[in-house]
Amino acid sequence: MMKTSYRPIGTIHSPFSEVEDMPIQSTGASKILGFVEILPELAEGLKDLDGFSHIILLYHFHRVRESKLMVVPFLDSQPHGVFATRAPTRPNPIGLSVVRLLSIDRNILHIENVDVIDGTPVLDIKPYVPEFDHHPADRVGWLEQARDKVQSKRSDGRFR
Amino acid sequence: MMKTSYRPIGTIHSPFSEVEDMPIQSTGASKILGFVEILPELAEGLKDLDGFSHIILLYHFHRVRESKLMVVPFLDSQPHGVFATRAPTRPNPIGLSVVRLLSIDRNILHIENVDVIDGTPVLDIKPYVPEFDHHPADRVGWLEQARDKVQSKRSDGRFR
Numbered sequence: 001m002m003k004t005s006y007r008p009i010g011t012i013h014s015p016f017s018e019v020e021d022m023p024i025q026s027t028g029a030s031k032i033l034g035f036v037e038i039l040p041e042l043a044e045g046l047k048d049l050d051g052f053s054h055i056i057l058l059y060h061f062h063r064v065r066e067s068k069l070m071v072v073p074f075l076d077s078q079p080h081g082v083f084a085t086r087a088p089t090r091p092n093p094i095g096l097s098v099v100r101l102l103s104i105d106r107n108i109l110h111i112e113n114v115d116v117i118d119g120t121p122v123l124d125i126k127p128y129v130p131e132f133d134h135h136p137a138d139r140v141g142w143l144e145q146a147r148d149k150v151q152s153k154r155s156d157g158r159f160r
Numbered sequence: 161m162m163k164t165s166y167r168p169i170g171t172i173h174s175p176f177s178e179v180e181d182m183p184i185q186s187t188g189a190s191k192i193l194g195f196v197e198i199l200p201e202l203a204e205g206l207k208d209l210d211g212f213s214h215i216i217l218l219y220h221f222h223r224v225r226e227s228k229l230m231v232v233p234f235l236d237s238q239p240h241g242v243f244a245t246r247a248p249t250r251p252n253p254i255g256l257s258v259v260r261l262l263s264i265d266r267n268i269l270h271i272e273n274v275d276v277i278d279g280t281p282v283l284d285i286k287p288y289v290p291e292f293d294h295h296p297a298d299r300v301g302w303l304e305q306a307r308d309k310v311q312s313k314r315s316d317g318r319f320r
Contacts, residue, residue, distance in 0.1 A: 001168045001199075001281060004220045006252040008161045025292045039161075042251060045229040047241030051301020058218070058254055060164045069205040081207030083285045086292065091202060092166040092283045094218055096256075098295045121161060123252045125243045129300050131310045132185045132246065133293070135258045140289050141211020150291040 008121035010038035010107075012059060014114045019063055020157045024074045025086070026097045026113040028151040034099075034114035036122055043107040046125075050104045054128035055111070060121045061093035065160055074153055075146035084141060088159045095120070098128050168281035170198035170267075172219060174274045179223055180317045184234045185246070186257045186273040188311040194259075194274035196282055203267040206285075210264045214288035215271070220281045221253035225320055234313055235306035244301060249319045255280070258288050 014034035016022045023029035036057070038046060049055065066089055072078065073085040082090050100112040109125075140147065174194035176182045183189035196217070198206060209215065226249055232238065233245040242250050260272040269285075300307065 003165050003167050005163050005165045007163050009251050027292055042229065045241040045243045047230065047244060048302050049241060049244040051299060052244065053299040054295045054297040056256065069202065070207065081205040081209055083205045084207060084209040084212065084287055086286055090284060091169050094284050096216065096286065121164070124250060124254050126246055126256065127244055127301065128295060128297050129303055130297050131307050132187055135214045135288060137214040137288050137290050139211060139213040141287065142208050143289055147291050
């Protein structure tokens, strides 16, 4: 199949310079502040985004060096297929985080609940809309036993 | 900034062969069936995904030919910055849909609530987990006036 090629639209800045000891999801990154710097020539595309309280960031896991089909995720001690996890060592290392949007100053987005490493290249930004993005998921597989650990669990160095 | 390059992991199949008259979100695609065919050499990565009722599909809007910074979305008559919309004519045309996972047969995922055009290349699949993916969004900007139209609105040919 044809490869797709994307040019990052900007960079995510956060307090995290290393992949260890980070929140593993934005829902566990309460009060963590950061900002997204969008290329100035794309700033027009941000018009009216400031009306939304939450945004979806799609980004490139730039610190990941390999892809694995089976992984032991942070929230379990057993291996699972990588597509059944949110681990970064994926065939296409694309990350997804929903963060709170505090304000926009020209091409700078000030954000909260940041679970992303500093310097991460952003591929896309979308508004988060409950009518589009809330789904009545009634089964969460192997994660069932770990639902209550999501907010407190921190990363280690297993995915690089 | 360095370009990122991804090789699709498979293809989404759906009843929609044209971009017109489609549901505009998966929440408006109730009962629409389809399937995802994953490259056989990546099928191991699907292990344990069948425990999840919903999955996130990230895909390439392969029918889009141009990028626009300002768009008039399906749900409004006024232009907005493309990053404040879910329109496909984005600088990096990456789509996101959450669909119901019915079953997995080796490298074939049978799915429901499909709002994607037939033949779409898939970039990534992630499990949908309320503890990660539900966020208390209290402001939805320009979409506030259109929240009740999400399920019934259909696409037209404006984005190509």
